[in-house]
Amino acid sequence: MIRKLISAGAGAAVALAAAAPALAIPPPLPGVDTGEQAFRATYKELVETNTTLSSGSCTLAAERMAARLKAAGFADSQLTLFATPEHPKDGGLVAIYPGSSRKLKPMLLLAHLDVVEARREDWTRDPFTLIEEDGYFYGRGTVDDKAQAAIWTDMLVRFAREGYKPKRTIKLALTCGEETSGAFNGAEWLAKNRRELIDAAFALNEGGGGRTNGTPISKGGKLEGVSLQVGEKAYQDFTLTATNPGGHSSQPVRENAIYELSEGLLKIRDYQFPVEFNDTTRAFFTRMGTLRGDAVGKAMIAIAANPGDTAALAVVQRDKMLNSMLHTACVATLVDAGHALNALPQRATANVNCRMFPGRTADETQAALAKAIGNPAIAIEQRVKDKPIAKSPPLDPAIVAPVEKIAAKYWPGIPVIPTMMTGATDGVYTGAAGIPTYGVPGVWLDPDGNGLHGLNERVEVRSLMTGRAYLTELVKALAQ
Template identity: 30%
Template structure:
């Protein structure tokens, strides 16, 4: 089925079958608590794990919003445990734009098609294939492995990882390291080599509501306290602000590693200079600074009435270690007329790239691709790592996979005709299998 050298046919077949089956569960998450629900999918996973001899729990945070957790005992029960997590929910689709049924899980043209194929039912499928393989072959991992298949990552995580951390933290006792979404996937460089970036950081999220207040009045009369004007000015200042470059240790290591490997000298103040990194430029561009984007505006109800309030929604993203500078800048740009309140705030996440687990991930990748270049990177957005890190867990983005040059991986995530290549599932499952059965030195 796969052209990946040395791939275990049974492992690959399971990864493909499980990915297809997971896609056929419509777990669309519309945000704001509105969802098709993850429970049927979570229950299917629980039954699969139970059939393999494990002891899963299905934990419902709200009607239909379910999570499946299981602990696989390791050879050394006293060793720090590993968490492998994947979210079951997906973003909605406009089915009429697709060339296939987005929830059909069709396998054709060397790929599994459907919503969630890349984000991130592929990782859930590979994880299930690996642990079923361990059970089938009687292999005991060196340390406990905790599996968490969670709800609601595509919104705030409140019904998924947030719920588990808040209400069931005991399930993660002894866990010191976690792997989850993003990272470990091939990025093709201009010299023909392959970079496999492992996420050792995530920018924090600050979703805020802004509000300006002023006297209501008739639209035909002067109104120096106009709330709409005050808000519009503040939103414009925020949108026009150019955030300074702030290299975290993770991003600096990525830039230095790419520059050395490619033999280039990049001026980070010149956006065009990043083009020398080829496909890897996007890994750097979004994580050199904080950012803030206005996303919503609300005010008024009639053309000739000046409203007493005006509100806006903004999405702020914050680099590790840059929280104080971010909020000081926001407050300065808002001025005295506009206040801010949090809708959702998650601290940035950071992990070491000189740790034994990072080295074990790198070794697993190189075992499957001896020419792999391994470097750390910081995710521009966020994942369930933000919740799990609150338990003192060191969280990495490591969902390995591979694609040929020219495959528009990023365009398919949350996009039309999302699909994962069978070869990517084969490669990723092989890498995961090596990593979870290796004992970090």
């Protein structure tokens, strides 16, 4: 039987907007024998396996992918299904495809199986039925992240059936919990409990990609940019609480929990964390600024050279994405206050969501919020304790050069730009475990984001198939 681990313990495409020169390129598709039908079957099975936190099962999806790998020739010893008694439906899979070299450290292919909630009554089509329509695949997870999970799984299936012999051992980790902060997270569990299963020189993950000008490539659209994610912010929620004895609403007083909390939130709104740069963001601002050539581009170059340039900062901050890349960012996202319509509030709470610049801790971010609010009566608490610090991997030529070389073949004339993701992925856990993690290019999106985390998620068929071909070639290059 396939090994099952049961633990007693507890789980940038947007960055390229209006930047690179747009080219009408029909990206090459895979060659003669692509195994496309088999890939489509794997992709369909993943998308149609509900893996939402409320009613789905990542464990089932992992078991189905393990069955496909076993049918392709993987031995039981190469497949490890894992779950915990507390979270039986949040399991995952680690598969190991051995290489011939004892000197080369393995590489890790990472993807998450869980998806954001999707209600049938809100969608035009059934979110858990893969539908191909007008050159697109529709369904929850068609991009985030079952596209990559299916590509990685299908790739190892093909390698096994073809008898491909890499020098570097290739590991695959399909995990759960990436979409829900505070839920069981498989990547975190593996890093803490079974580090040896995923030990690798580096990992390839979601987060990179490309974007079109809004018209599908298959219908003459233009690709505007390709990104390689080299680092990301860390995610943390803080609960702010103001309390008061309350009383009868017919006799109001100035001291009011809602007012105090509101004043604190307004101070957070007006507070800006210091501008910071690392190797990735400095390279991004410099290269992207050069490509743009407009006033914003010139300001990007200027602030990368001198973070204290207030005039350049004022220009760059007009773009919310560029502004977010410059520093830690915090924003109020939820509020809850009062207990009765005719009573003074005894308690008012708010959630403040922070995306922390690589290297910044939750403790220092909390301290900065407290200082900005300036009211010790407002309590601040981290919703999830002991989350890892985001660590940006190096701009390693051994990774970057193959990414760029193969991208030039698939998307000639369009540069690959290193980008720091303003959001977050499971790369924060593998990075914290000492495994440099990169979000690789491949699948491109439209400017509207293709419904990721929203309604009617979709991906262009040509994008998925070209991304599959690109990633296969990239993995082979890095494995040799």
